[in-house]
Amino acid sequence: MAQSSRSPMTETLHRADGPYLDVRDLTFAYAGGPPVLRGLSVGVGRGRFVALLGPNGSGKTTLLRIVLRLLAPSAGEVRLAGVPLQRYPAGALARRLAYVPQGTTSVLAFTVLETVLMGRSPHTGALGFESAADWHAAREALRLTDTERFAERNLEDLSGGERQRVLIARALAQEPELVLLDEPTSFLDIKHQHAIHRLLRRLVGERGLTVLCVSHDLNLAGAYADDVVLISEGRVAAAGSPVQVLSADRLEAVYETPVRVRLDEATGRPYVLPMPEE
Amino acid sequence: MIPRLFTARRYVLSILAWVGVWVGVATVSVVVGGKLWTWDSPAQLRNVLALRLEWVATAGVVGAALALAGLAFQALLRNPLADPYVLGVSGGAGLGFILASLFLSSLLAPAFGFLGALVTVGLVYAIAQRRGRLEPYTLLLTGVVANVFYGAAIMLVTALARPAERGDIALWMMGNIGAFGPQWVLIGVMAALVAAVGVLYAFLAKGFNLVAAGEETAGSLGVRVGRLRMTTFVSASLLTGAAVALAGPIGFVGLIVPHGLRIVLGPDHRRLVPASVFLGATFLVLADLAACLWEGASDRSLPVGVLTAMCGGPFFVYLLRTRWRRAAEVQ
Amino acid sequence: MMRPWRRAAVVAAGLAFLGAGLACSESPPAGPSAPGGERPLRILSLTPNITEILFAMGLGDRVVGRSTYCTYPPEALAVPAVGDTIHLSLEKIIRLEPTLAFLVARPEAVRHDATLARLESLGIRVVPLQADRMDEMLNAIRTLGRETREEEAAQALLDRIQGDLDRVRKQVAGLSRPRVLFVCPMSVGSSRVLVAGRGTFVDGLLDVAGAENVYPDEANWPTLSPQQVIALAPDVVIINAVGSNAPPDRVETIRQSWASLTGVPAVANGRVHILTEPYLTIPGPRVGQAAERLAEAIHPQRKEAPSP
Numbered sequence: 001m002a003q004s005s006r007s008p009m010t011e012t013l014h015r016a017d018g019p020y021l022d023v024r025d026l027t028f029a030y031a032g033g034p035p036v037l038r039g040l041s042v043g044v045g046r047g048r049f050v051a052l053l054g055p056n057g058s059g060k061t062t063l064l065r066i067v068l069r070l071l072a073p074s075a076g077e078v079r080l081a082g083v084p085l086q087r088y089p090a091g092a093l094a095r096r097l098a099y100v101p102q103g104t105t106s107v108l109a110f111t112v113l114e115t116v117l118m119g120r121s122p123h124t125g126a127l128g129f130e131s132a133a134d135w136h137a138a139r140e141a142l143r144l145t146d147t148e149r150f151a152e153r154n155l156e157d158l159s160g161g162e163r164q165r166v167l168i169a170r171a172l173a174q175e176p177e178l179v180l181l182d183e184p185t186s187f188l189d190i191k192h193q194h195a196i197h198r199l200l201r202r203l204v205g206e207r208g209l210t211v212l213c214v215s216h217d218l219n220l221a222g223a224y225a226d227d228v229v230l231i232s233e234g235r236v237a238a239a240g241s242p243v244q245v246l247s248a249d250r251l252e253a254v255y256e257t258p259v260r261v262r263l264d265e266a267t268g269r270p271y272v273l274p275m276p277e278e
Numbered sequence: 279m280i281p282r283l284f285t286a287r288r289y290v291l292s293i294l295a296w297v298g299v300w301v302g303v304a305t306v307s308v309v310v311g312g313k314l315w316t317w318d319s320p321a322q323l324r325n326v327l328a329l330r331l332e333w334v335a336t337a338g339v340v341g342a343a344l345a346l347a348g349l350a351f352q353a354l355l356r357n358p359l360a361d362p363y364v365l366g367v368s369g370g371a372g373l374g375f376i377l378a379s380l381f382l383s384s385l386l387a388p389a390f391g392f393l394g395a396l397v398t399v400g401l402v403y404a405i406a407q408r409r410g411r412l413e414p415y416t417l418l419l420t421g422v423v424a425n426v427f428y429g430a431a432i433m434l435v436t437a438l439a440r441p442a443e444r445g446d447i448a449l450w451m452m453g454n455i456g457a458f459g460p461q462w463v464l465i466g467v468m469a470a471l472v473a474a475v476g477v478l479y480a481f482l483a484k485g486f487n488l489v490a491a492g493e494e495t496a497g498s499l500g501v502r503v504g505r506l507r508m509t510t511f512v513s514a515s516l517l518t519g520a521a522v523a524l525a526g527p528i529g530f531v532g533l534i535v536p537h538g539l540r541i542v543l544g545p546d547h548r549r550l551v552p553a554s555v556f557l558g559a560t561f562l563v564l565a566d567l568a569a570c571l572w573e574g575a576s577d578r579s580l581p582v583g584v585l586t587a588m589c590g591g592p593f594f595v596y597l598l599r600t601r602w603r604r605a606a607e608v609q
Numbered sequence: 610m611m612r613p614w615r616r617a618a619v620v621a622a623g624l625a626f627l628g629a630g631l632a633c634s635e636s637p638p639a640g641p642s643a644p645g646g647e648r649p650l651r652i653l654s655l656t657p658n659i660t661e662i663l664f665a666m667g668l669g670d671r672v673v674g675r676s677t678y679c680t681y682p683p684e685a686l687a688v689p690a691v692g693d694t695i696h697l698s699l700e701k702i703i704r705l706e707p708t709l710a711f712l713v714a715r716p717e718a719v720r721h722d723a724t725l726a727r728l729e730s731l732g733i734r735v736v737p738l739q740a741d742r743m744d745e746m747l748n749a750i751r752t753l754g755r756e757t758r759e760e761e762a763a764q765a766l767l768d769r770i771q772g773d774l775d776r777v778r779k780q781v782a783g784l785s786r787p788r789v790l791f792v793c794p795m796s797v798g799s800s801r802v803l804v805a806g807r808g809t810f811v812d813g814l815l816d817v818a819g820a821e822n823v824y825p826d827e828a829n830w831p832t833l834s835p836q837q838v839i840a841l842a843p844d845v846v847i848i849n850a851v852g853s854n855a856p857p858d859r860v861e862t863i864r865q866s867w868a869s870l871t872g873v874p875a876v877a878n879g880r881v882h883i884l885t886e887p888y889l890t891i892p893g894p895r896v897g898q899a900a901e902r903l904a905e906a907i908h909p910q911r912k913e914a915p916s917p
Contacts (some may be wrong), residue, residue, distance in 0.1 A: 031409075070497050094500030101494055110545055111493065117283075118491060121484050122500045128484040128548045130283040174499070317704075325703045325731050384723040445695050460730045467625045580694045 002150035019043025020210055021067065023176060025076035028062055036062045039076065044227075046177075047208045049201060051221035051242075054231035055255050060214045063231070064180055067212075068099055080178070098171035100181040102162060104155065107125035112158070112166050113151040116141055119173030127259040141172040145199065161192035168196065172203070179203075179214040193217070197224040218272040222246050223264075230254060248255065284548050292549070296556035303560045304334050312571040332462060336524065337455050337566040337582070339468040340561040342529055343521040344603065345558020346476060348532030349550055350514035353486040354507060355414045358540065360513045362518040364531035365421035365511075369428025370398030371522035374446055376435055388464055388523040395519020398424060399512060412507045453528030453583020455566050461524070468520055472555065479551045482506060486547035528562070528583040530590040535561055538593070562586070650757060653691070653707035653733065658740055658893035660685050662750055663711075665894035666762040681895075689731070697724065703731060709756065710735045743813030746892035766783045766894060773897020774817050777904050780911045781819030789907060790822040790843035790875070793890070794854050794863055795832070802838070805832045810892040818903040819911075820845070839872040845874040845907055851887045860885070882906040 021044040022260060028037040037059045042051050047124070048135060064073045067078055069085060078085045079094060088096075092103060093107050110118075118140070119135040142148040145165040164184055173177050181200075185193040201224050203209045215221050221228055221242065228245040230238040232254040238245045248261045258275035290561045308314070312330035317323040318400045347362040348465070355364070364370065374394020379387040406412060406420040436447050479486075485506045488496035493503050536550060562582070569580045653674040654660040660679035663672055669684055677690045691701045694712075703762075710728055714721070714737035728735050736756055741750040747767060754763020791805040805811035806828030815822050823843040824831070833841075848867070850860050860883055870876050887900055888895040904911060 065494070068494065068498050070494055090500040090502055094498065097498065099495065099498030101492060104492060110487075114544075114546060115491070118488055118499065121488060124484070126481050127286075127289070128284060129286045129289065131285070135283055180498075312700075319706070321732070322703050322706060326700065328730075329703070330697055384721060385726060387723075442694070449695060460726055470625075573698070574700070579692070579698070 009104070019213065020046040020081060022079040022082075023063070023067070023076070024078070024247075026063065026066060026073045026078070027075035028059075028066060028071065028073045037066075037073070037076075040231070040235055041076075042229050042236050042239060044178075044210060046210050048226045049204045049211045050213070050222060050227045050229060051225035051229065052212060052214045052229050053216075053218060053221055053245075054237075055257055058231045059234045060231055061182060064099075064182055064212075064214055067180060068097070069093070074086070074212055091122050094174065096177045098174040098176035098179045100164075100167050100171045100179065100184055102184065102186060103160070104167065107216060109154050109156060111152055111154055112147060112169075113138065115155050115166055116147075116169045116173050119170035122174060124205045137175055138169075138173045141169040144172060144203070145169040146195075161188045161195075164188060164196065165199075176209075178210045178212065179212065183214055183216060186216065193220060200224070218246060218251070222272065223267070223269045242270055243268070246272060283544065289548075289552075290531025293552050293556075296552060297301075300338065300511055300556050300560050300563070303563050304338060307334050307337075307563050307570075308566040311567045313574070319325075320546040332460070332465070333455050333570075334563055335465050335469075335564060336461070339465055339472050340455070340525045340528065341519045342472045342476070342534075342555045342559040343468065343517040344528065344532040345535035345554040345561070346551070347474065347517040348519075348558075349536035349547070349554045350479060350486075350510050351532075352536055353490065353547060354510045354514065356490065357414075357418070357506040358537055359533065360418075361530070362514065363425070363527060363529075365398075365402055365417065365500070365515065366424025366428055367395050367398050367402075367515045367518045368522045368527045369425050370394040370401075371431065371519045372451065372527060373428055373431050373435070375526075376432060376450070379446075380435070380439065380443060386573070388461070391523030392519050395515065395523065398428075398519070399515045403511070411504050412511060414507075415423055417511070448527045449581060454580040454581045455525050455562075464524055468524055471517060471520055475517055476551065476555050478509070478513060482510065483547040483551045485547070486510075486528040489544065490547075498522075524537065525587070526581075526583060528584045528586055530593075531558055531562055531565075534586075534589060534593050537597075541597075565589075629730070631791055638646055648708050650709060652706045652757070653702065653710040653728075654679060654689075654706065655694070655697075656713035656740070657681065657712065658712065658746070658891045659711045659738065659749070659753070661891065661893035661895065662753060662766070663757075666750075666753065666757075666766050668757060668759060668762070671757070673707055674702060681891075689889065693839060694724075697727075697760060699727070700729070702728070702733075707733050709733065711738060711753065711756075713738055713740050715898050738891055739775060742808060742810050743892065743896075744897070750877045770894065770896055774900055777817055777897065777900040778819075779910050781904050784819050784911060786819055786821045787844040787880075788823040788842075789815055789822045789845045790838065790841060791815060792838075792846060792848045793830070794848060794850060796853070800866070801832050801834050804833050804838075806831055813910065814896065814900050814903055815890070815907075820903070820907050824872060835870060839870060843875050844878070845880045846873065846882070847903065847906055848881065848883045849889050850885050851890075855885050 023042045026037045026040045029035040116138045260273045308330045312326045351360040371391040371394045375387045375391035406416045439584045485501045499508035565585045572580045650671045651673045654683045655676045657679045674691045675688045677693045690700045701729040738749040739745040754760040808827045812822050
């Protein structure tokens with residue numbers, strides 16, 4: 001359900017209690033470069049599966065990094081649960097917000113279990129002692145992602161899809177309220193792409209998790225997301241339900257390529273096809 | 279499936295076990311190295327005991343410092359083959375030490391060695407930092423440059439020195455325990471430094487693990503990566519500088535001990551930090567004992583750095599034939 | 610750059626190290642350190658010429674330890690060796706329980722202070738001496754006599770040395786003083802040489818032996834290139850080939866390399882003498898012999914006086 005406010009170009013998606021993740025007028029440029037975000041505003045409601053779409057260079061990953069506090073915006077602010085992001089101590093933020101990167105860059109051979117237990121570090125205290133509660137949370141995360149059987153194996157020995165599931169398990173072990181994912185299924189086959197999206201859908205539905213997923217895959221977003229935010233040139237081009245946002249003319253304007261959009265009769269969800277060669 | 283969780287009880291037990299090992303090894307080293315049963319008069323025995331205790335204590339704190347610094351640099355630079363001397367701190371300490379013993383007094387040399395290390399820390403930071411942050415790659419490059427510079431400077435000083443002094447300098451560069459004047463105060467300062475940094479790293483160990491898994495991941499899990507890097511850089515450099523100022527650049531301890539422990543205990547830094555401290559101390563005490571026995575048998579002195587260097591070769595051969603080859607086959 | 614508390618911690622660590630270094634430099638000796646007293650005299654002699662002097666004073670039986678390089682007189686070889694200036698075997702030193710240690714003070718040598726402090730911490734009284742020049746050596750003999758409470762033996766040695774030197778002076782009195790260069794060759798492969806400058810012990814010997822040191826400046830043992838030797842134009846060249854230069858083939862090599870320097874008057878006149886005696890450069894009791902040997906080489910025509 002979309003409502004307009006502030007300006008025609010920005011729409012907030014929220015429930016009555018205000019957006020959980022509230023991004024306002026973010027402006028950012030990498031050192032010496034052109035602005036990547038130009039006054040971007042978006043709101044993510046609690047318990048929603050939100051897909052963040054947009055062409056390469058539109059600012060999706062930059063937005064994620066700002067929310068993760070890896071970058072500082074030159075203007076604008078971000079609020080999480082009503083509190084400005086800077087006010088959160090590092091550990092407190094990590095207990096609310098989890099991140100699933102696109103693949104791993106580890107140089108050390110951690111096992112799957114060790115990796116998932118790392119997700120417990122915001123909860124394990126200064127010296128990092130692990131308790132039974134940590135073990136249960138990790139185990140639950142492994143169970144949800146169907147990775148229990150890999151627990152003692154090295155992360156590097158797994159396939160791409162299995163590894164991605166482990167990274168999601170790590171994020172779940174954090175027991176967060178919001179999960180940020182950066183193209184979690186880019187390198188996966190169709191079976192795993194859908195398995196992961198189904199898992200995210202289930203977690204949103206059963207546990208009230210909030211998911212913000214950056215993606216290049218318009219169809220997966222269209223099939224599984226509650227809300228879609230389309231970003232173009234550092235601003236929100238459109239925000240709303242998949243049917244509302246994924247229209248042919250809007251997509252053509254943003255992606256600069258001709259497309260057709262069809263609706264799936266069974267689910268009522270849109271899917272996007274490239275225009276055939278004339 | 280019962281996992282091996284990292285619990286407080288296991289931690290304390292493992293530390294106690296390590297302390298026991300070290301005390302045992304140190305005692306054997308004091309007794310056997312000094313051949314305490316062979317002395318006639320109490321005055322002689324007291325002198326020998328004091329000497330052995332001093333050297334074993336030196337070996338312990340220097341070994342612990344080097345192993346801990348090596349572990350920290352391996353984490354900081356994301357390179358399991360980094361050693362404490364890779365950022366040039368040992369060169370700065372060496373130059374300070376050599377210049378002080380040539381032109382001032384050899385008793386002030388350790389202090390000036392430490393000063394040289396401090397100066398190097400500042401220089402390396404100033405050159406490697408970008409907007410106040412340290413990146414592993416630029417740090418490594420700056421360290422290479424620093425080492426080249428200090429190597430040249432030390433060569434220059436050695437070439438210009440008198441022939442008698444050259445022998446002294448060459449011997450010091452090999453790394454020696456107990457080559458200097460009485461140094462209980464220095465040992466005490468060093469022990470305090472090792473203890474402080476050891477405790478610090480026990481608290482940073484979680485962060486080391488997370489940074490190894492990825493900088494963005496670590497940030498999202500609550501680690502202040504920039505601050506962690508800075509703290510690690512400064513503390514590990516201080517440890518290295520102090521160790522070199524006290525005993526010269528003893529090689530391979532800072533590389534072998536953390537690397538070997540990682541093979542046995544896994545990559546979890548929470549376990550590696552206390553293990554490195556105690557295994558480093560034990561390793562160097564054993565090396566010192568071996569050097570002492572060799573000196574007793576052959577009537578010639580053997581710098582302990584020579585022994586540790588000789589361990590390095592076989593260790594790498596072993597690594598090559600086991601772990602690395604397996605890794606290469608997997609690819 | 611760094612937070613204030615971190616900077617303070619670094620400065621504190623640095624000061625602690627500096628303070629520790631200074632504190633260690635004043636560590637008190639562990640055992641009784643008063644000279645003499647009731648303790649027996651057990652001497653550790655760490656420099657070759659001091660060992661020679663002690664034996665010449667008749668104190669050879671009190672010397673319980675020597676450095677590896679103390680090889681004269683032959684009786685000294687029976688004394689246990691404890692190492693050299695680069696590395697002393699503290700274990701051996703402890704076993705010998707010396708009470709008094711003598712060494713020639715070389716403040717420019719690395720680790721000198723530390724060595725002294727270490728020996729003192731073992732309860733040994735350490736007496737550094739200056740003994741590189743003629744006058745320093747004579748003073749050193751007096752100091753040794755005082756420290757070992759054998760002033761008479763020291764004076765007797767001094768008298769004997771003075772007598773030896775006077776005898777040589779008499780032999781060459783009135784003879785013209787040639788310009789002499791005293792040379793120590795450097796290691797194989799180098800054409801440069803070490804020469805005795807003014808003020809050195811050898812310079813003093815040359816003076817006694819009736820010669821003038823052609824090297825004009827006060828210098829310890831400067832290194833000269835062949836061109837510089839030619840520029841000095843000595844009438845006589847004395848080459849002291851000892852140690853690794855002593856074997857006959859090496860001596861021959863040295864002789865031939867000097868023969869090629871025809872620009873030097875000494876070479877042209879056949880006045881290059883290669884002497885292999887090792888005591889020529891050791892400031893010790895054999896100084897009389899050294900002076901005599903030099904006089905022999907420089908003034909072959911001098912009249913021999915009967916030795917007393």
